Amino acid sequence: MSAKLLDNAEFFEMIIDELSMNTSSESSLAKISASAARIQHNWILAFASNVSDQLLTRYFTSQLRSLSKLGSCMTSLLDYPSLDRLSDTFIRGYFSCVEPGALLDDWLLAKLTAPLTDQTQQVREMVANELASGPVSEFLSRYVDECSGKTKLPITVGQFRYFQIVIFRLYHEFNSGSVIADRLTDLFIALEFNQFEIFIDAQELIQRRLSALSGDDWSSEIGKLESFYRFQSKGDVPRYDPRWPPLSAMIAEWLAEEIAKAKACAESARKVLKGNVLKxxxxxxxxxxxxxxxxxxxxxxxxxxxxxxxxxxxxxxxxxxxxxxxxxxxxxxxxxxxxxxxxxxxxxxxxxxxxxxxxxxxxxxxxxxxxxxxx
Structure with a gap:
């Protein structure tokens, strides 16, 4: 089987040619339907073929780009049910194979976010009504709007996958009972939500918990926390911004700095006491x-x-x-x-x-x- 056939370029071009004529005639719909069927058939063959995961990812990423070109040529999927089925098949069966850095166009993002509409709306309302006004709640409202397509900002596949996880966890957190800010911060840490306002919020939460301790208890607890977060951040974990380290790694580095500062202060105090204490x-x-x-x-x-x-x-x-x-x-x-x-x-x-x-x-x-x- 030739790589050119599996590439589906000629079938996508045929569909785009028919869409550009904007006739919606029976013959045009039949050509579009036949091309869509050939594309789906080739997807099955490619997925079942004995190729490396890297090549498969590259292939389906190129297919996503071709699908996006179709979206820019259509005004409504209602007139093209075969293309609606084509995009649904890709999302259900092959979307997980696409590179995280690939961009999603408005058409595909709308289809991806449609099943999340109710959950997204409830999370948006809970953020507005239950969380105290501040940088974190303002960011969350903006984040939900951006990833659900309301702001028309470009969204990558990796960003959308992470958004799905966040919405699912927030939805269940908000429906588990009263919203507790500290518990929500713990959830963001578990989600590796490495955004600046949330990082500051996590620092403040940890500082409040450590402030109840002193002396050896404080040193022991901060040491345990530093080790825990450093271990948690191992590997390539899903996170809000892949350009930055995971939130747990950022917290571990900050705690290591706090431990170093505390040791330096203790050493300075020890030297002062050593010079002043009468033995x-x-x-x-x-x-x-x-x-x-x-x-x-x-x-x-x-x-x-x-x-x-x-x-x-x-x-x-x-x-x-x-x-x-x-x-x-x-x-x-x-x-x-x-x-x-x-x-x-x-x-x-x-x-x-x-x-x-x-x-x-x-x-x-x-x-x-x-x-x-x-x-």
Whole structure:
């Protein structure tokens, strides 16, 4: 089978010649119908042929361009039912094979958007009535009008395919109950809607959620979010504007910048504190200090303070007789170690402290203890 036959050029040209005469005679309609039937037959042969997906995509993209030329020659499909069937066959069977960058003319866009009319209208009304007035609602109204053909702006195949997904998801979201702005923003993130106003809206939502956290909780959560969105954006995902990265990738980059800024601020603050904080030098070894802290913690002296915070406090504000700077890792190691020599030394220190309490506050008891337990 020749490539020229499958190309259908002569059949499309025959149809255009008949349309240009604008007679609508029976003989003209018969010629158009016969040519349309040959075109559909060749589409079946091409689709069933053993060619690569790349060649198939190129072929049906060229067929879309030929169909678009027919649309510019017609005033109404009502006069040409065979062409109406031809376009319907292409949309149902072969539209998915067309390159995303191919342009849609007004005729084909009208046929593609016709099944979405009710859903599109309801989404348009919900955006106008339920969403707060602002950049996002204004953009959505404009976007729905553009992709449904109301503004006559050029629309590509890829843009229309993405529009179908958006309308379907918005329609079901709006019909699931009350419209919640934050939930809608989450939906746009899932749809990779990489438009500027929606990106700003997503940033504000994430910032509101993170503002309820502080310290280690904030650092942990923002790290999890950055990893999640970076993983989500892997691959060539459908999105609003293919020239820009997916929305999840944009969010991941922004979160990475926020994490870097937070680390830089924390490092600056640490340096300031390190220069200003007064450290008390103790006549204890690190092992002895760690054991004392362990005893205090096990006796619930610190209450519900996390052990890492306790380590950080003692490392920042104390030094030992051998170490001017104590690392949290070193402190933790000594804290969990069980050294008998250190235990004996601390027990002797605590016994000495008990004797001092008895001497200062219970002198009679101190005399009795001294008689019973002479040094």
């Amino acid at each position: 008390l030098q103790l006549k204890l070894s690190l092992a002895q200090l760690a054991l004392l802290v362990r005893l205090l913690h096990k006796s619930d002296v610190f209450g519900g303070i996390q052990i890492n915070s306790i380590f950080r406090f003692f490392c920042r504000h104390f030094s030992t007789k051998r170490q001017a700077e104590i690392s949290e890792r070193g402190f933790s190691k000594e804290y969990y170690a069980k050294d008998m020599v250190t235990a004996v030394e601390i027990r002797a220190l605590l016994t000495k402290m008990i004797k001092q309490i008895n001497t200062d506050y219970f002198p009679a008891m101190a005399v009795i203890c001294a008689a019973i337990f002479p040094c």
